[in-house]
Amino acid sequence: DAGITQSPRHKVTETGTPVTLRCHQTENHRYMYWYRQDPGHGLRLIHYSYGVKDTDKGEVSDGYSVSRSKTEDFLLTLESATSSQTSVYFCATRTRRDEQFFGPGTRLTVL
Amino acid sequence: QKEVEQNSGPLSVPEGAIASLNCTYSDRGSQSFFWYRQYSGKSPELIMFIYSNGDKEDGRFTAQLNKASQYVSLLIRDSQPSDSATYLCAVISNSGYALNFGKGTSLLVTP
Numbered sequence: 001d002a003g004i005t006q007s008p009r010h011k012v013t014e015t016g017t018p019v020t021l022r023c024h025q026t027e028n029h030r031y032m033y034w035y036r037q038d039p040g041h042g043l044r045l046i047h048y049s050y051g052v053k054d055t056d057k058g059e060v061s062d063g064y065s066v067s068r069s070k071t072e073d074f075l076l077t078l079e080s081a082t083s084s085q086t087s088v089y090f091c092a093t094r095t096r097r098d099e100q101f102f103g104p105g106t107r108l109t110v111l
Numbered sequence: 112q113k114e115v116e117q118n119s120g121p122l123s124v125p126e127g128a129i130a131s132l133n134c135t136y137s138d139r140g141s142q143s144f145f146w147y148r149q150y151s152g153k154s155p156e157l158i159m160f161i162y163s164n165g166d167k168e169d170g171r172f173t174a175q176l177n178k179a180s181q182y183v184s185l186l187i188r189d190s191q192p193s194d195s196a197t198y199l200c201a202v203i204s205n206s207g208y209a210l211n212f213g214k215g216t217s218l219l220v221t222p
Contacts, residue, residue, distance in 0.1 A: 033209060042214035043199065050208060058209065090154055098143050098203060100210055102154040
């Protein structure tokens with residue numbers, strides 16, 4: 001257990017609404033990640049962070065932004081949610097041995 | 112070409128049998144390989160990692176790596192119904208920062 005929490009765990013929102021998902025870790029890991037998981041696509045990387053204020057894009061970053069102002073928190077923002085962003089979102093952290101551990105996930109539904 | 116390939120299954124094995132899960136990857140320079148187990152509605156859980164050619168055993172699990180043939184496999188001995196889950200293969204990406212995941216193989220262990 002890497003001490004990762006995500007909030008909210010479930011959210012239903014409407015198209016065009018901004019949404020922010022929060023990931024919090026207690027292990028002081030440098031690297032943090034946001035993935036989305038969809039049937040038929042598996043886990044896909046959205047954004048990642050390699051330190052405070054250091055972030056980079058992943059495979060499916062369009063429509064998403066991130067921020068990391070503290071080591072323990074990594075925020076994912078959907079500026080204007082669309083139905084295609086309905087998904088399960090997982091946060092993960094990475095140890096020095098390259099092991100990634102996942103949070104419990106956030107199920108987001110955009111109507 | 113998808114970087115990490117897995118047969119989606121379902122792979123059905125009787126209780127007590129050996130389950131064999133396979134994964135191929137495209138980047139010949141990949142160095143680190145991971146197996147995750149994901150129960151329905153839950154987050155991925157790291158069960159094995161392997162860096163060197165050959166076998167690595169941990170309890171009922173054995174990971175096998177063949178870099179020349181670019182495949183990694185997971186054997187589960189004495190399979191139990193509780194092993195029924197989706198197994199995800201992951202490989203460190205070209206950037207070295209993130210993991211590339213296969214879409215997973217669904218395993219069903221029947222009593």
